Amino acid sequence: MIKILVYVAIILAIFAIGYVVRVYELATSLKGKKQHEVTDSDNRMMGKIMLTFLVVFFAFVIWNLESFGPKMLPESASEHGVGLDWLFNFNMTILFFVFTITHIFLFYFAYKYYGRTGNTATYFPHNNKLEMIWTVIPAIVLAVIIIFGLKAWNTITAPASDNAIVIQLYSQQFQWTARYSGTDNKLGDSNYKLITDTNPLGMDDNDNKGDDDIIVKNEFHIPLGKEVEFKLNSRDVIHSAYMPHFRAQMNCVPGMTTMMHFTPRITTQQMRDKLNNQKFDYILLCNKICGVSHYNMQMTIIVDTEIDYKVWLHAQATHKSQVNASAAKPVAAK
Amino acid sequence: MSAEAHAHPDAHTGHDDHHHHEESFVSKYIFSMDHKVISRQFLITAVIMATLAMGMSFLFRLQLAWPGEHFAIINFILGDKWGKDGIMAPEMYMALVTIHGTIMVFMVLTAGLSGTFSNLLIPYQVGARDMASGFLNMLSYWFFFLSSVFMLAGFACETGAASGGWTVYPPLSALPQAMDGSKLGMTMWLVSMSLFIVSSLLAGLNYIVTILNLRTKGMSMTRLPLTIWAFFVTAVLGVLSFPVLFSAALLLISDRSLGTSFYLSDIYIGGQALEQTGGSPILYEHLFWFLGHPEVYIILLPALGITSEVISVNARKPIFGYRAMIGSIMAIGFLSFIVWGHHMFITGMNPFLGSVFVFTTLLIAIPSAVKAFNYITTLWKGNIRYTPAMLFAIGLVSTFISGGLTGIILADSALDIPIHDNYFVVAHFHIVMGVSAILGMLAGVYHWYPKLFLRHMNKKLGYIHFWGTFISAYGVFFPMHFLGLAGVPRRYYSNSAFPMFDNLVDINVFITCFAMLAALVQLVFLFNFFYSMFRGPKSEQNPWGANTLEWTTPMAHTHGNWPGKLPTVYRWPYDYSKPGKPQDFCPQTVPLEEGEIDGGGH
């Protein structure tokens, strides 16, 4: 019933607008005015609104910064992320400056030069010097941005050091699995053709590099201050391993292995204390559309002190022991 | 060069408006080959598609602001299958986002924008009787029409429309097992896009040939209005890049139906290991973005061209730096072919290659900055007449700057890592591409409405429309930057699975309120648009006091455009407020005086 009323109201509103417009047009045509023609008072009004908009717009931007700014991610939990955040702020400062200057000019001119009958515009078709200036200055600023940016990019994407802890992050619709490379710090071979219900990563049991590998779900731990290298794989479609708190992201592409690495610098507990929120957790999300449950494909990341990390890792079963256990079960049942 | 000879046989010249060959309704309005009719067909189709795509965004914005809430309207529109109890199904969310994006990018801002204004203005502004090939032009519209029908028909499929995002990356889009949207709906998407590409190629070739060959006497390339320059470079970009998308689509079709493995390798899905090995989804990404990036300039350049014209006419000043503007259009066009990798920094592409794309991408910022500065300088010491079109053009300059600046962050590969594919990107591309191009298109509609429909739109409603649209566009898209900086991924049906996003609900509610306002204001436009078509006041011949050739044609839809001979051009199109002239404008058909220098020279 309400639905119908709403539709009726909308239709009536449309007719009402039409009616008002018609009346208005008739009235103005009686006055002998062409209503589409822009009058001086229109120009003045629009010019003033332009100026008002400038003020309101900047008030809006500042209000956004104040009320939404604090909701942004907390300080970076990875070492390279600190540099990235600095670079982001550096660039944003430049950009905000350009944004402010250009908008002030744009809307101020829009106000200052609103049309008045009798005024004439200045014939000013070009000026080589001005044009040179505003080609060269952006070029210089961009050169600075590019140099800083590429320096950061090159350090972040340089190969991980040899003693980085190697962890595989394996993605599938719609969950993550982490596989630690164990004492040898080498991941055992795997092949997608070997995937079964009991061997979800398709591990090749003939390769004993995999014996000490440790497979975990739901939550994985990494140690404070140690470099961690992730090897990313996908079982089915493209996913993206996104760890916003660590300023880290890399796609997981079926058929190939991609990599990223970073060094955590704040433990989960430290971050909880900083944020005054004991429920806080670092999260791994999926950031590449991968199907219906893309919006709910997550894994918790725990950053431990090195000792806690070792304790946790020792408590996890190795791949070998799991294989043995499941091989033993049917025998025991008989 | 006399274009008259090619355009239309001389038999047409000089004949009277009322004594046309007896044209039937069908040949006059449906299968018409007249550029003016085709232009209106494109425009009206695009307005309808834009309304639908905006409606879709309204539905998914409801879901984002109030996930899990029951909305009668969702159930009413989506039915029990996709909107049970008034809650949108996740499958439907993905489909709506995908089709919203595809329609906006291709149907509205590619075909709708170029199709309307290239068709309307190229013959008019270069002084031709029609497009080089009216027949191909007609085909281009009908391919586009079919393509739009197929795109919408996806929603009629049992398994839903395509839902892999507008980029439809394989393997998700290649494997029907991966999601329901990759079944029949994806086939519809591919059919639609293939038809679309045909349409865009036919149109683009026509635009290029017409601009190069059918310019009237005196219309040298450096006397072309900037609109035509923009349409020209746009058409070249389209003709060079759409075929690459076509090949990407063909390979995808082949992977879907013929068991090939261009994009597929080592996949285990639906309890089964697939045979395909050796392919790579990254190949698809390269092919897609080779079109995808030029595509954003295919969208933007015509809007910028329209803005140049509208700003100059209404500031009553020559556009500042005409030659620099042409140079930057060409630089942007060229560079847009070597920047596609900025969409792929974190796909596993070689990091060194990433550095190269950082460099080329940031180079594009230079000609873009030149354009922005030139627009602002054109306003300086002008005598600005605020038609609704002028408001929209100034709005475009603002969004082009604010959206372009965040592009500098995204182009910086290192900074892209934490924000790639999240709401920061959604904010960026909506402002710089979506909003700017829509504002440019609306500026064009208000400015050339008298040429399209021979009448005027209502000015006051135009003012309301502009301020409502402009304010709500920033209200919707500005706060999205903060969602991105809080780490919210795009294409998420709901953020409620993550406690870390719980404090962002109010931003989403805020955004959706402005999205509703934006939608409401568009109703004002729709009303004004359709009402004025029949009831608007009739327009005189040159209502804005403009210099370009379209205003030298009579206010009637004359077949062949000029009843008599084609006009001859003597000057560039930007002689506004030139000292020593009786009026503040001086049409291109006015001969130069003794000793007068053309083209703004001194």
Ligand code: HEM
């Ligand atoms: C009424 C105005 C609009 C609103 C409220 C709106 C809202 C949105 C939102 C919230 C998304 C992201 C959804 C998600 O990632 O889950 C989106 C996606 C998108 N929108 Fe819009 N939009 C509007 C107009 C436009 C326009 C004018 C364009 C033209 C370019 C556009 C193009 C796109 C594209 C390409 C996507 C990406 C789709 C994808 O992820 O595959 N939108 N829109």
Ligand SMILES: [Cu+2]
């Ligand atoms: Cu996903």
Ligand SMILES: [Cu+2]
């Ligand atoms: Cu791009």
